[in-house]
Amino acid sequence: MNHESILLILRSVLIVSLSLSIVYTSGIVWRVERRLDASYKLFLVAIIFLFGAEVIDLYAVSGDRFPFDIAAVGFRAIFGLLFLMGMLLMRGIVRNLDGERKRRR
Amino acid sequence: MKRSRKKKLDLRRTARWHAASSLGVFFAYLGLSFLYSPDFLLSDVRSRYRALAEGMVTVTGRVLGPPAVPIVSGVASCRNGVLSVSLSWAEDEASESFDIVRDGLPLVSGLSDPTYSDTTVSVGSSYVYAVVAHGPMGPGVAVSESVAVTLPSECAVDMPVLNLRLTSFDGKNVSDPSRTSKTSHERPTFIGTVNIPNARISILVGGPTIVSAETSANVNGYFVWRPPFGLENGLHTLSLTATDPEDYERSVSFAFSFRVTDDGDTPREDVKYAITSVSLTDNESGGSRLPEPDSESNPDICRPDVSIPPSPIRYSLSTETGEALQGGDMVAVLSIRALDREYEGRTAVVRYVIVDDKGQKQSTFLAEEILVSGGVIRRAVPVSGRLPEGRYTLRTELLLGQHAVVHDVPFSVRLFPFLNLGGGYFISYPDALHHIGTLAFSLMVLLFLWIGLFFREYGLFLGADRFVSARHLAQAGFFGPRKGVDRK
Structure with missing residues (x-):
């Protein structure tokens, strides 16, 4: 198997995994509410941005590639921020339900 | 129940x-x-269908006898410096494979053809060969009689006589190179051939304008060269030297004289550099002189005896990868080997020219570079997206005072890719077009699968009983007490 095939298979696995993640995260967003809903919405948007970055990276552009590189890196940065926000929201839910916050007050 | x-x-x-x-x-x-x-699936389906369709299989068999004893003949030969012993024997149906024994030791085994050429031989040596034939049935083996072969005591390489010719000057055939030709073009085109593939061609133009440059011939020995700057009016001498890139001692030279005249019709370019010179090779340390005129044989030729001032810079040109993508960059690497103190740390204009295999200039790129002795200059030279795929030459023209130092390096332009897989690997448009059916089908299948999964997920949500909040999860026991922790 040549290098092109290996890279193509790995890229395909990544893109297919991300597209499936979009579907199943949407399913969770439809089913949950309140803060749980908000955190999963953040996860969903983060995954969409990562998916966008991968697609932009895959497409070869003639001439100046800088705007596309900026877009891809920007999308990844947004993914990181949204993922962090969703994770913090989820962390807050867990701490709240555990009663950790009430005890501190 | x-x-x-x-x-x-x-x-x-x-x-x-x-x-x-x-x-x-x-x-x-x-x-x-x-x-x-892409054809795998189709061929697999086809082969399975055929296997099903052709239900009846006919098997024929034949019992073979023992192998015949090979009658071996051996001939020693020397072809262009390569010594060999050619062994041959008659073909035999009952022999499946052959082994060769040289001087009592195995030389080669498992041969299927009744011939073999032994090239691991020395000049003037003698060898004794025997062939062992193996049959497919049981222990059938037949050993030939021994054959002694003596190799010649000499084996010389016949190198072809080198031949360098100027076939065309300024678009006209050069039938008699000893006669002085005339041109009104200040930058005439020189086309020639040499019977050395990929030969390095050193060019030296002497006269009112002195140009020294280097280019390379293609695999057929064809080369095209055009002075990088306009030549002044007057008698010039062209001296060509072709060198074999695989053997620097093999070289051939050619001389030709021509006169540049101003007919008034052709507009002249600005001649900024009246004298141009170049360091041809790394070994060249000082100024070089043009070949002495052969005035006795041809009184028309009056070759000026001009001493070329030493080049203020010696550098080599290479490329980082040897290839560039359409619309991408070609990274040129200029390694400065020696530089006059006068130019140390100063900037100089370098002209990067992309020339096609017919010698036509395709693009020009100017850049100011800082010169440092022993330094390396890396410059990304843009390659036009409209440049067709193929072999090109990148030429650098470095201007220093009255000197122009010209170097060439070949490179190839690859088709612009369609998909960037990362790590420098691409799928080009022609590849993508070649598999367009497969790609479209795969994408359609994946898209339908994705849409199907999406609607399935939505359908499952519609069938759900309630919305789930964090409290529901807690009530469902998702947040149980930790073991060993006693909280009040």
Whole structure:
């Protein structure tokens, strides 16, 4: 198997995994509410941005590639921020339900 | 009742698992077959269909006898410096493979053809060969009589006589190179051939304008050169030297004289550099002189005896990868070997020119570079997206005072890619177009699968009983107490 095939298979696995993640995260967003809903919405948007970055990276552009590189890196940065926000929201839910916050007050 | 329900549930689970795994295997097979080769699936289906259709199989067999004893003949030969002993014997149906024994030791085994050429031989040596024939049935073996072969005591390489010719000057055939030609073009084109593939051509133009440059011939020995700057009016001498890139001692020279005249019709370019010179090779340390005129044989030729001032810079030109993508960059690497103190740390204009295999200039790029002795200059030279795929030459013209130092390096332009896989690997548009059917089909299948899964997920949500919040999760026991922690 040549290098092109290996890279193509790995890229395909990544893109297919991300597209499936979009579907199943949407399913969770439809089913949950309140803060749980908000955190999963953040996860969903983060995954969409990562998916966008991968697609932009895959497409070869003639001439100046800088705007596309900026877009891809920007999308990844947004993914990181949204993922962090969703994770913090989820962390807050867990701490709240555990009663950790009430005890501190 | 409970048992039968459990049985039904188990059966359903098994059926689902079976369906899911079958679908998984099917899509994995489909995907892998398309990735491996687009024709794989079709050929596989076709072969399976044929295997089913051709139900009747006829088997024929024949019992062979023992192999015949090979009658071997051996001939020693020397062809262009390569010594060999050619062994041959008659073909035999009952022999499946042959082994060769040289001087009592195995030389080669498992040969299927009744000939062999032994090239691991020395000048003036003698060898004794024997051939062992093996039959396919049981222990059938036949050994030939020994054959002694003596090699010649000499084996010389016949090198062709080198031949360098100027075939065309300024668009006109050069029938008699000893006669002085005339041109009104200040930058005439020189086309020639040499019987050395990829030869390095050193060019030296002497006269009112002195130009020294280097270029390379293609695999057919064809080369085209044009002075980088306009030549002044007057008598010039062209001196060409072709060198074999695989053997620097093999070289051939050619001289030609021509006169540049101003006919008033052709507009002249600005001649900024009246004298141009170049360091041809790394070994060249000082100024070089043009060949002495052969005035006795041809009084028309009056070659000026001009001493070329030493080049203020010596550098080599190479490329980082040897290839560039359409619309991408070609990274040129200029390694400065020696530099006059006068120019140390100063900037100089370098002209980067991309020339096609016919010698036509395709693009020009100017850049100011800082010169440092022993330094390396890396410059990304833009390659036009409209440049067709093929072989090109990158030429650098470095201007220092009255000197122009010209170097050439070949490179290839690759088609612009369609998909960037990362790590420098690409899928080009022609590749993508070649597999357009497979790609479109795969994308359609994946898209439909994705939409199907999306709607399935939505359908499952519509069938859900309630919205789930964090409190529901807590009530459902998702947040149980930790072991060993006693909180009040």
